[in-house]
Amino acid sequence: MMLRGRDGCKLIAEKPKNYNAMPFGLLKYGLSKEYPAHQHFTPKTDLKPHYDVVIIGAGGHGTAIAYHLAKHHGIRNVAVLDKGYLGGGNTARNTAVIRSNYLTEEGVNFYRESVKLYQNLSNEFGYNIMFENRGQLTLAHSDAAIRSFRWRAEVNQHLGVRSELVDPQMIRELVPNLRVQDDARFPILGGLWHADGATARHDAVAWGYAKGACERGVELHQCTEVTDVRISNGRVVGVETPRGYVEAGCVVQAVAGMSSVVAEMAGIKLPIHSYPLQAMVTQPYKPLLEPHVSSPHVHVYVHQTSRGEFVIGGGSDPYALYNTRATLEQKESLASAVLELFPFLAQAKMLRQWAGVTDMTPDYSPIMGLSPVDNYYLDAGWGTWGFKATPICGQTMAELVATGRAPELITPFALDRFYDFRQVNEAGATAASH
Amino acid sequence: MKLLNCPLNGPRNITEFSYGGEYHPQPDDQTTDANAWAEYVFFHHNKAGLVLEWWCHTPSSFWFLAERNTLTDEVINTLTLAEFKLREASRG
Numbered sequence: 036m037m038l039r040g041r042d043g044c045k046l047i048a049e050k051p052k053n054y055n056a057m058p059f060g061l062l063k064y065g066l067s068k069e070y071p072a073h074q075h076f077t078p079k080t081d082l083k084p085h086y087d088v089v090i091i092g093a094g095g096h097g098t099a100i101a102y103h104l105a106k107h108h109g110i111r112n113v114a115v116l117d118k119g120y121l122g123g124g125n126t127a128r129n130t131a132v133i134r135s136n137y138l139t140e141e142g143v144n145f146y147r148e149s150v151k152l153y154q155n156l157s158n159e160f161g162y163n164i165m166f167e168n169r170g171q172l173t174l175a176h177s178d179a180a181i182r183s184f185r186w187r188a189e190v191n192q193h194l195g196v197r198s199e200l201v202d203p204q205m206i207r208e209l210v211p212n213l214r215v216q217d218d219a220r221f222p223i224l225g226g227l228w229h230a231d232g233a234t235a236r237h238d239a240v241a242w243g244y245a246k247g248a249c250e251r252g253v254e255l256h257q258c259t260e261v262t263d264v265r266i267s268n269g270r271v272v273g274v275e276t277p278r279g280y281v282e283a284g285c286v287v288q289a290v291a292g293m294s295s296v297v298a299e300m301a302g303i304k305l306p307i308h309s310y311p312l313q314a315m316v317t318q319p320y321k322p323l324l325e326p327h328v329s330s331p332h333v334h335v336y337v338h339q340t341s342r343g344e345f346v347i348g349g350g351s352d353p354y355a356l357y358n359t360r361a362t363l364e365q366k367e368s369l370a371s372a373v374l375e376l377f378p379f380l381a382q383a384k385m386l387r388q389w390a391g392v393t394d395m396t397p398d399y400s401p402i403m404g405l406s407p408v409d410n411y412y413l414d415a416g417w418g419t420w421g422f423k424a425t426p427i428c429g430q431t432m433a434e435l436v437a438t439g440r441a442p443e444l445i446t447p448f449a450l451d452r453f454y455d456f457r458q459v460n461e462a463g464a465t466a467a468s469h
Numbered sequence: 470m471k472l473l474n475c476p477l478n479g480p481r482n483i484t485e486f487s488y489g490g491e492y493h494p495q496p497d498d499q500t501t502d503a504n505a506w507a508e509y510v511f512f513h514h515n516k517a518g519l520v521l522e523w524w525c526h527t528p529s530s531f532w533f534l535a536e537r538n539t540l541t542d543e544v545i546n547t548l549t550l551a552e553f554k555l556r557e558a559s560r561g
């Protein structure tokens with residue numbers, strides 16, 4: 036007997052009864068109407084003519100904002116629109132470094148709250164985001180780096196973040212497989228040890244937020260690109276999509292690399308340049324490396340996933356581009372840099388490589404809050420550092436949308452800081468550290 | 470290897486060049502207010518498509534303009550500032 040697919044095509048030959056009963060039992064279970072697969076997200080429906088809030092971009096940020104609006108502010112007539120699929124942008128492409136050891140008071144306070152939310156996120160969702168508190172070590176190869184790390188450690192400790200300067204001996208104990216030798220090309224003089232550093236399954240973060248939002252009535256519409264933003268008397272009134280026009284009470288844009296392109300539809304110019312950021316992973320190995328290790332000096336950072344792969348990332352591409360192509364130059368530079376730190380990787384084979392388009396600001400801090408257009412809110416400028424901010428971004432942006440006022444935690448990141456020359460400079464604490 | 474055609478040195482590997490950001494005319498410092506200065510310094514069109522931008526051939530410190538497609542990563546044309554100004558003038 037043959038099993039038949041829905042359109043009558045032959046699928047697989049059925050094995051005789053009792054032979055290999057387990058897989059067959061599973062197949063029967065899977066196809067049975069009595070045990071339907073649980074629907075996490077909105078089934079494909081038409082767009083409604085009006086939503087109280089339209090969120091452009093279904094990455095971690097867009098879905099987190101929707102989740103907080105529905106859960107904490109009772110705002111449920113919300114649509115999250117994405118031109119691609121859920122979490123398919125930089126949320127799918129990042130290297131999942133979570134940390135809060137920034138340099139400015141504004142930055143540290145903000146990212147610290149995000150790390151705290153991450154620690155409880157699996158419980159909050161009832162959905163495993165595989166959060167792991169691994170610690171993060173940033174290496175100093177120069178006296179100048181040691182001085183800046185001492186400064187960062189002081190600021191961090193003052194604001195309640197676990198961060199300390201460590202010497203080469205301590206580094207050997209923290210990362211036994213790291214090459215810490217005086218005859219290295221760039222000897223390691225010390226490091227900034229951040230015990231709160233962590234990682235999580237990046238896709239699961241977007242899935243968890245989207246699931247929680249959809250369960251509370253939010254609609255997720257994938258393959259729905261916003262092609263224009265309609266404004267009337269200085270106030271946003273709706274968005275155009277290939278599936279029709281949608282009226283909106285408020286609009287939030289959370290589109291990462293496409294920030295300038297979408298903002299332009301609303302007539303807003305941003306202090307952003309979009310640059311590709313490339314990364315790659317090796318074949319899996321047995322557990323050899325517990326914390327994240329980052330070297331801003333040789334431009335590389337690396338950690339080993341729970342699957343055993345070494346994830347390797349570094350600096351941005353040398354020029355602006357809206358394209359996720361790879362370059363041999365960048366891959367070579369990552370490979371040679373990582374061998375400075377972990378020579379045993381010389382024999383490793385690369386399994387995958389990819390890139391994402393990142394929305395870089397001049398001060399390496401985000402742009403969050405009000406825009407020149409009424410009821411149009413900005414969540415942009417996340418560059419190479421926005422995955423770690425996903426939970427706090429959801430919380431604070433939702434409060435902004437619900438109340439019309441920016442919570443204190445994000446007021447330093449308003450767009451008008453560039454007119455007032457009040458930048459929040461995180462360049463040194465971001466660069467190749469992520 | 471990606472090549473960029475330097476108006477002074479001819480085709481060279483793109484790694485020999487530094488990217489200088491999009492071209493926009495500098496405002497007149499006598500008549501410009503602080504807001505317009507901030508915009509000139511920090512804000513960009515950041516267009517997805519055809520752009521005009523500054524590049525520098527680093528070993529020879531030679532600055533010039535390039536027309537590039539930021540979606541396809543293709544350099545369409547490179548020209549000196551003088552050539553660019555001449556072209557603009559002839560277009561009226």
Ligand SMILES: Cc1cc2nc3c(=O)[nH]c(=O)nc-3n(C[C@H](O)[C@H](O)[C@H](O)COP(=O)(O)OP(=O)(O)OC[C@H]3O[C@@H](n4cnc5c(N)ncnc54)[C@H](O)[C@@H]3O)c2cc1C
Binds near residue numbers: 118120
């Ligand atoms: C290689 C790489 C490594 C990184 N590593 C780290 C890291 O270790 N730690 C860290 O904190 N951050 C890291 N980042 C940065 C981080 O990934 C991003 O800042 C973050 O994911 C941004 O989330 P988002 O939800 O705002 O954007 P995205 O996940 O990119 O979502 C934006 C969505 O908007 C959609 N969109 C765009 N235009 C439109 C339109 N017109 N209409 C409808 N939808 C639209 C896109 O399809 C996309 O799904 C890294 C980034 C890259 C590329």
